[in-house]
Amino acid sequence: MPRYAHIIGWGKYVPPNILTNADLAKKVDTTDEWIRERTGIHQRHIASAKETTALLALHAAREAVEVADVNPQDIDLVIVATATPEYLFPATACLVQNALGAERAGAFDLEAGCSGFVYALATATALIRSEMYNTVLVVGAETLSRILDWSDRATCVLFGDGAGAVMVRGSDQPGGILSTILGSDGSGGELLMVPGGGSKHPAGPDTVLSKQHFVKMNGREVYRFATRVMAQAARQAVDKAGWQLDQIDLFLPHQANVRIIDSAAKSLKIPPEKVFVNLERYGNTSAASIPIALCEALDTGKIKPGSNLVMVGFGAGLTWASCAIKWTAPQPGTPAPQRAAVSRLRYIWSGIKSFGFQLSRHIDAAVSKTIDGIERKPSEE
Numbered sequence: 001m002p003r004y005a006h007i008i009g010w011g012k013y014v015p016p017n018i019l020t021n022a023d024l025a026k027k028v029d030t031t032d033e034w035i036r037e038r039t040g041i042h043q044r045h046i047a048s049a050k051e052t053t054a055l056l057a058l059h060a061a062r063e064a065v066e067v068a069d070v071n072p073q074d075i076d077l078v079i080v081a082t083a084t085p086e087y088l089f090p091a092t093a094c095l096v097q098n099a100l101g102a103e104r105a106g107a108f109d110l111e112a113g114c115s116g117f118v119y120a121l122a123t124a125t126a127l128i129r130s131e132m133y134n135t136v137l138v139v140g141a142e143t144l145s146r147i148l149d150w151s152d153r154a155t156c157v158l159f160g161d162g163a164g165a166v167m168v169r170g171s172d173q174p175g176g177i178l179s180t181i182l183g184s185d186g187s188g189g190e191l192l193m194v195p196g197g198g199s200k201h202p203a204g205p206d207t208v209l210s211k212q213h214f215v216k217m218n219g220r221e222v223y224r225f226a227t228r229v230m231a232q233a234a235r236q237a238v239d240k241a242g243w244q245l246d247q248i249d250l251f252l253p254h255q256a257n258v259r260i261i262d263s264a265a266k267s268l269k270i271p272p273e274k275v276f277v278n279l280e281r282y283g284n285t286s287a288a289s290i291p292i293a294l295c296e297a298l299d300t301g302k303i304k305p306g307s308n309l310v311m312v313g314f315g316a317g318l319t320w321a322s323c324a325i326k327w328t329a330p331q332p333g334t335p336a337p338q339r340a341a342v343s344r345l346r347y348i349w350s351g352i353k354s355f356g357f358q359l360s361r362h363i364d365a366a367v368s369k370t371i372d373g374i375e376r377k378p379s380e381e
């Protein structure tokens with residue numbers, strides 16, 4: 001019997017401190033008008049010195065654990081998608097695993113730039129479908145503010161901090177994450193990178209003085225790449241799920257630039273009411289942008305059981321990733337005990353259906369055998 005991977009819990013966290021475009025205009029040569037027109041961003045949340053990537057991840061993860069009503073001891077694996085980990089090592093996922101008390105879980109970080117969350121979701125889906133694991137926590141968490149050159153107006157206006165998490169669980173009930181697409185074109189790696197601090201340019205006074213620990217980006221080329229891959233990756237995920245484009249109920253793209261999102265939606269002929277956009281309040285939160293968008297879409301009632309969702313990420317690498325999801329989790333807003341009861345009911349119902357299916361196969365086989373026997377009898381006489 002095929003296994004399916006369903007999102008059964010979700011959570012998000014953004015630091016309370018807000019930095020507006022007007023605040024930025026006091027630091028660098030920019031204007032609120034330029035940032036709004038060229039990107040769609042109005043403000044972003046910025047982590048305080050104490051709010052590290054692991055802490056943001058933990059807040060979002062705790063919410064996802066609570067919504068899913070899962071005992072941390074039942075989590076098999078924690079994946080944290082991030083380009084701004086707590087340390088080079090240990091992995092941020094290990095810190096989250098420990099703080100959650102997920103004692104049985106393995107943990108690792110996944111780095112695929114802003115595509116990281118969908119890459120991690122695809123990994124969780126594959127591990128669940130292969131029955132290696134049953135319960136996987138996937139987090140996208142970033143503190144991009146820590147690696148921005150706050151004197152470079154071409155990059156510092158674009159990004160924000162935050163985290164989003166989902167709990168993914170295996171079930172026999174059809175639905176959930178139906179298709180995933182992962183892509184990479186390493187030839188474009190230099191278009192968006194942090195050159196310093198790795199094995200090529202280890203941290204030292206020179207790398208610091210030449211600002212090698214900050215994000216370097218060729219915005220125009222990344223823009224060109226993003227508008228090309230976003231629609232293409234969405235189409236591939238939709239095809240693989242066996243859907244048509246007009247069956248998409250909600251498109252959840254990576255929140256980098258509203259012009260990139262509009263261009264993809266136009267090419268896919270998805271009407272604006274089916275495209276989720278919240279970047280005006282958060283900026284580009286990299287691997288956290290899609291799970292934060294998912295949480296807000298759920299909170300605002302844009303996703304219902306049975307909704308067809310498509311997520312698409314793109315980013316450093318260069319990478320891209322997409323997935324198609326048939327949403328099955330109960331409506332948010334339902335109190336946790338009720339949600340847990342609904343999940344349990346679904347679980348019991350899928351068990352009954354599976355038992356019924358097995359039983360009907362046995363009855364079918366027994367009836368066929370009897371009929372065969374009756375049919376063969378006259379010729380034997």
Ligand code: ACO
Nearest residue numbers: 030034038113114153154157219220222223256257315316
């Ligand atoms: N304020 C005012 N002027 C600015 C600013 C600013 N903040 N930034 C750039 N400009 C100027 C430039 O210097 C340039 O001036 P010039 O013509 O005198 O040289 C002018 O505005 C136009 O610059 P462009 O780069 O052509 O502006 P564009 O319209 O392309 O917008 C932007 C720039 C917003 C960066 C766009 O290219 C973009 O969104 N690119 C994609 C970036 C992205 O999504 N990156 C994240 C990838 S995901 C990840 O993994 C992290």
